[in-house]
Amino acid sequence: MVLYALRWQLLKISRGCGAWGRLLQRQSSRFVYSNIHGFDQVEIREKLQAFPGGSIDLLKQDSGIAVLTINNPSRMNAFSGSMMVDLEEKVTQLENWTDGKGLIVQGAAQTFCSGSDLNAVRAISNPQDGMKMCMFMQNSLTRLLRLPLISVALVEGRALGGGAELTTACDFRLMASDSVIQFVHKHMGLVPGWGGAARLVHIVRSQNALKLLGGALKVDPKLGLQIGLADGVLEAEDSAGTPLEQAENWLSRYIKGPAPVIRAVKKVVLSGRELPLSEALRTEKDVFGTVWGGPANLEALASKSKHK
Numbered sequence: 001m002v003l004y005a006l007r008w009q010l011l012k013i014s015r016g017c018g019a020w021g022r023l024l025q026r027q028s029s030r031f032v033y034s035n036i037h038g039f040d041q042v043e044i045r046e047k048l049q050a051f052p053g054g055s056i057d058l059l060k061q062d063s064g065i066a067v068l069t070i071n072n073p074s075r076m077n078a079f080s081g082s083m084m085v086d087l088e089e090k091v092t093q094l095e096n097w098t099d100g101k102g103l104i105v106q107g108a109a110q111t112f113c114s115g116s117d118l119n120a121v122r123a124i125s126n127p128q129d130g131m132k133m134c135m136f137m138q139n140s141l142t143r144l145l146r147l148p149l150i151s152v153a154l155v156e157g158r159a160l161g162g163g164a165e166l167t168t169a170c171d172f173r174l175m176a177s178d179s180v181i182q183f184v185h186k187h188m189g190l191v192p193g194w195g196g197a198a199r200l201v202h203i204v205r206s207q208n209a210l211k212l213l214g215g216a217l218k219v220d221p222k223l224g225l226q227i228g229l230a231d232g233v234l235e236a237e238d239s240a241g242t243p244l245e246q247a248e249n250w251l252s253r254y255i256k257g258p259a260p261v262i263r264a265v266k267k268v269v270l271s272g273r274e275l276p277l278s279e280a281l282r283t284e285k286d287v288f289g290t291v292w293g294g295p296a297n298l299e300a301l302a303s304k305s306k307h308k
């Protein structure tokens, strides 16, 4: 039995690394930008660290759900430079969390995130630094969305600017009844730069994305549900638990089961979302190979389970 388990672990590692490695290769890499794009990770990290404040907190739970909290309440959870670096580090930790199945991204103190810290923005308002910050955040948010975890943005209060972009780096969005997602970039003389426009088009289609960005529209839960930006609306707190409990409940129905199977689900959907069809099919075959004949599969076969 022990030998069998060991053999399966080794097989799983070799099959898993192969399939996931190939998926990442097919996506060029986890990173959108590297030094061939003039992106110097060390240099930009140092520059961002010069704008401190707030933190990004990560709690990995035994349930397989991690909670990532954007924590800078005195500035409505705006992203300081050091928080951008912190986010990148927390994404790396989540990439290495092999037991994980789900992720909830929330803001501290009942509001989501008001985008980049305007004090830092003012200090690095030259185009070169702006581009570097943009590449850094695109890399981190792309890696966040590509985690083999099913992720949910829990939106309370406001998600503005970069905060709205952050919600699109999750698989799902749950909105509290009085919450608002608003791409305010136009009012700032900007367009999204953290990858939010590209992801928004995938989520709500280009017509709706044009309306949201061109009109800097306030998306409340009703409009969010109508255009597919929101996947659910939270109930009043006293009847159904805290917003975080409600988000965990909502997510739990999609992550029930063994981690390798749930992670495989995310991987096949991710490849379908990101890759051309032939490549997505080949990746699906590779990921399928990581679960076929695995413990969960053998157990289900042995129990002759029915799906009534």
Ligand SMILES: CCCC(=O)SCCNC(=O)CCNC(=O)[C@H](O)C(C)(C)COP(=O)(O)OP(=O)(O)OC[C@H]1O[C@@H](n2cnc3c(N)ncnc32)[C@H](O)[C@@H]1OP(=O)(O)O
Residues within 6 Å of the ligand: 074, 075, 076, 078, 114, 115, 116, 117, 118, 119, 158, 160, 161, 162, 163, 184, 185, 188, 190, 191, 192, 193, 194
């Ligand atoms: C590619 C990325 C693009 C971007 O993200 S650009 C940034 C877009 N975000 C914004 O422009 C948000 C600007 N802030 C606002 O509109 C309002 O503060 C907001 C969020 C609606 C909240 O309004 P209120 O509830 O009335 O609260 P308030 O204005 O008194 O804010 C409380 C304290 O938070 C601060 N704050 C809010 N958003 C910030 C930000 N993004 N950067 C830096 N500081 C920010 C605000 O200045 C205030 O601080 P203080 O109490 O005056 O010291």
